[in-house]
Amino acid sequence: MWALRRASTPLRNQGYKVRTSYVFGKLEVPFFWEGNVAGFGTTTALSDRFISFERNNLATWPSAGVYISSHGLSTQAGAENSGEEDNVKDGFSELDETLPSTSPLEDSKAADDNEEELTSGSEIDDDDDNAVDDGTQNELDLLEGETGLAEKKSTKRGPSELFNVIWKAPGLSVASALDKWVSEGKELSRADISLAMLYLRKRQMFGKALQFSEWLEASGKLNFTDKDYASRLDLIGKLRGLRMAENYLAKIPKSFQGEIVYRTLLANCVIASNVQKAEEVFNKMKDLEFPITAFACSQLLLLYRRTDKRKIADILLLMEKENVKPSRFTYKILIDAKGLSNDISGMEQVVDTMKADGIELDFDTLALLAKHYVSAGLKDKAKATLKQMEEINSQGSRWPCRILLPRYGELEMEDEVRRLWEICESDPHIEECMAAIVAWGKLKNVQEAEKIFDRVVKSGKKLSARHYSTMMNVYRQTKMLTKGKELxxxxxxxGCRMDPLTWDAVVKFYVEAGEVEKADSFLVKAVQQNKKKPLFATYMTLMHHYASRGDVPNAENIFDRMRRLGYMGRFTQFQTLVQAYVNAKAPAYGMRERMMVDNIFPNKALAGKLAQVDPFRMTEVSDLLD
Known part of the structure; x- marks a missing residue:
């Protein structure tokens, strides 16, 4: 039996209770199920939820229990469409997300909440508390085992002539460019097509990739397989939203509506943080009797790591029951969940279980561990892990520098930063430059960061908003507001258009300079003019500040704007909103009911704050004082 999850009480005939000491392997569930469901009219503790195995359904009930089955997964949680997460640095995710189908901005492409994802690559773009993913290589790895092979081939061959034709085609003229190319007698092999599509995805040229896919099917140049249909569905999900992706799935020939197509739709639901839709798709996959795979379960783990960590245990139980062996990706999600909850001991126990399962630590997993050691202030462990990463790279490849540089910067190891930069300095890639800028920014050495950024600007390469944001964050961290405005x-x-990542940097700039109203006004105008969706963290920056000064009206205003854009009631939103009422010493009428609607349950700390702003309790105290 899989050792990742053990119950603290023995299995009974019809189920067993999950208590506070509940563990998977030796991994205690972080800060879940403490005490009672505070303030919700029940004395039933979440730690005593009853779990029963049945084959027909899996439903989560606030107090009655969690029912796990092999055919269904449903919840009363509200949909959480968080928008198109343009960047997915999670080596997993990270991810392009879609705006909710009810949003007037549905067709826009914007970055999602910046929750720290699981890969090392994200840190080069931004501050750690605002890391946004850049690609979808892991989480949406449609070919799973085949992707590595394609990448090896692409490394040897480089971009193909076919890719260059698509890349150079202006606007929406990919089809005509390809028609002309074929009319010149060029032949198309599946290998050429796969390589071109890989490069389009790696460069996030999703619009052209979709045009390419549409042309291939319309021209009959490729006999579509389930993987080709899945690729098209993924591109539609990225660019046009979940609703259009679902519509496309319905048009796919029944014989090709297999597990990989539904798996792709599930991954897009996770990208969008749409809990309800993700669970519906998972249910559908089970109803169709597709095998329960580590990929599908890992997608739900990734989703719950963001939205409701209490449900992580439920998925682990399901995996154990169905004898689904966790993948490396599964372990990385659990490592990240532990690290984010600052449970370093638990994180290390996950690593031990991973090793015992025969999965060795690779570079990306070590990078993940290093990130959390740094965040926890465990410098010695972080340094040892970084050195281990360098030993893995014993062949002397340069690419790890972009991951190592920001970490050494955080650890204030200037000699190591300088050593690594000297390796790249003679002919640096742009991402190595960005990593070095982040590192020097962490060291408060603005002069070195500026020197590298000026070099990039003068290189003649077209810079994106992400690159400007990297330098802007250096100015923000060093309180250089004037230089930030000049940038x-x-x-x-x-001619570079500002994107949600840039908005985030500007908003933080103004807030940290004490100009909160200007930050708020800037964000409102940016959304109106660009029709894009700001990052989750951008709104939270404003909301945290309003809450800190007890500004309930503005905190509620931010909360409402987030909901209208699809950021549906997350724990951190309610936690911050309640803090606004606490600081204002104002009663929060209906707050418990609002949380229940979004299936959000307070932990012990939040329950205490809710008690402070309970309008009826406050009235009783006031009466006594009078």
């Missing part, structure tokens, strides 16, 4: 002007003059 924004420089960015505008270069």
């Amino acid at each position: 924004v002007n420089q960015m505008a003059e270069s």
